[in-house]
Amino acid sequence: MSADIAVLGAGMHPWGKWGRSFVEYGRAAARAALADAGLEWADVQSIVGADTVRSGYPGYVAGATFAQALGWQGARVTSVYAACASGAQAIGAARAQILAGLADVVLVVGADAAPKGFFAPAGGDRPDDPDWLRFRLLGATNPAYFALYARRRMAVHGDTLEDFAQVKVKNAAAGALNPLARYRRPVTAEEVADSAVVADPLRLLDICATSDGGAALVLGSMDFARSRGVADPVRIRAVSTVTPTYPRTVLDLPDIATDSVTAVRPAPGSFRASIARAAYEEAGLGPGDLSLAEVYDLSTALELEWYEDIGLCAEGEGAKLVREGVTALGGRVPVNTSGGLASFGEAVPAQAIAQVCELTWQLRGTAGDRQVPRARAGITANQGLFGHGSAVVAVR
Template sequence: MTADVAVLGVGLHPWGKWGRGFVEYGAVAARAALADAGLEWRDIGSVVGANTVRGGYPGQVAGATFAKALGWQGARVTSVYAACASGAQAIAAARAQILAGLAEAVLVVGADAAPRGFFRPAGGERPEDPDWLRFRLLGATNPAYFGLYARRRMAVHGDTLEDFALVKVKNAASGALNPHARYRRRVTVEEVAASAVVADPLRLLDICATSDGGAALVLSSLEFAHRHGASEPVRIRAVSTVTPHYPSTVLDLPDIATDSAAAVEPPERSFRASIARAAYEEAGIGPEELSLAEVYDLSTALELQWYEDLGLCGEGEAAKLLREGATAPGGRIPVNASGGLASFGEAVPAQAIAQVCELTWQLRGEAGERQITGARVGITANQGLFGHGSSVIALR
């Protein structure tokens, strides 16, 4: 049995700061996806919601919340949470239901109404959560974390501030062509350099904003798609939601600081590379077959890291790939043709779903001015808290 599922419909609520609730954003996106699929709400057999921790109890049972907003009609509901990977986990759950024969058509929805400024810990004390600890004990907000990562790339690979700025310039140019994007203005390297330092070496324009927004997909079995007139739909071939590969070690001393037992060999590959490899293996393809990629550019430096972790280039070669124009529209492997988070900002449960929306438009040839010529295979990639990561491969 094929593991492919069809993407029948896609929909977005534009990103921004709209001052309304996440349910409204998700319902708008869901109705757009249903219209794009040419289906009625009653045709949907299951609803999978990507949860938000900022929406109170309704946000924690997003599947039922969106089903209620659209009109209860007896569909099965599922709610999932994996922080920034929530949308991809929702896609994985929907795909599993379809392949198991539990539903023929599934609606996947994620939406968020984000606070102003940078994210802060939500949901109470979580002393077992490394991200909560870095916020509370170190005061290391997300931008501080991004800045440390950027410094590492500068030290290890020789990346420069101009390299980081060029990522923003590229993504802003694509975002300017995307009607769903929040920021639709081109920028220059000089403007990035002149923006305020947030977490050295990163400037304000190196870091993505927090946003409101919503995204939705209608997924189905291939048989259902063919019965409803989609002879050659975009197909999801792989969904990777693996944990990192890290060495195991047993700490059996009362004071690990006095002994080398705490020291271990570094992992054979990074967390993000583990995610990508699992997707490639499941899809039976390699990075050389990709037409485009949508990656999780929380910062400009992190986008460069994804180039290497997705196998688009060798280790330490990301800045060279960028400068050659390979990741720009018209290049060998365009990255973030949507404009990325640089142009959208984070609407956490929606963003992995929105990435698949972009792949779908591109693979259908419906991306308008930002269309990648001849796009046939695309990959998404993002990461969430606590070892959650995801990658989706779609093709046509």
């Protein structure tokens, strides 16, 4: 049996700071995805919601919350949480139900109403969680963490502030062409350099904002797609939700052997690289088959890390791809054709779903002025706190 499932519909609520409930954003995205699929809510047999932990109990049971908002109709319901990887986990749960024959049509929804400023730890004390310890003991907010990665790239690989700025310039240019993006104007390298320092060396325009927004997908079996006359749909071919391999479980830095770990054979490469590697292996594809990629650009420097982690270049060569225009619109492998988080900001449970929405529109050839010519395959990639992998491969 084929492991492919069909993307029947994709929809989003525009990103911004709207000041309304996450339920409104998710319901709007769901309705847009259903309209795109040419289906009614009553046709959906299962709904999977990606949870938000910042919206109280309705956010913890997002699947049921969205089902209620759309109108109870008896659909199977699932709610999942995996921090920034929640959307990919939701897609994975929907795919499993379809391949198991439990449902022919599944609606996946994620939405968030993000607070202003840095994301604070949620869910109480977690002394075994390295990210909670980072926040509480070191006071290292996410921008500070991103800055440490940026400094390491500068020291080890020779990356420059100008390289980081060009990532923002590239993504802002794509976002200016996306009507769903929050920030829709081009940005110059000089504007990046002149923006306020948040965590040296990163400036304000090097770091993504927090946003409100929603995204949804209608997924179905290949048989159902054919029954609806859709002979060549965009297909999800792989979903990777792997976890780290001990001892490389906290920092993606070179291993330092000690007596406690010498008997353990670590997986090659970083945790982020293992996320993409699992997706490629399942899909039977490699980096050379990609037409485009959507990666989690929490900071400009981190996007360069993702180039290496998804295999677009060797370690330390990410900045070279930006300098040569390889990852820009019109380049050999455009990355973040949506505009990325640089243009959208973070709406945590929605973003991994939004990445697949962008792949869907690109692979259909309906992405308008940001269209990648003859797009045939793409990958999404991000990671959630506490060791959650997230990558999806879509093909046509």
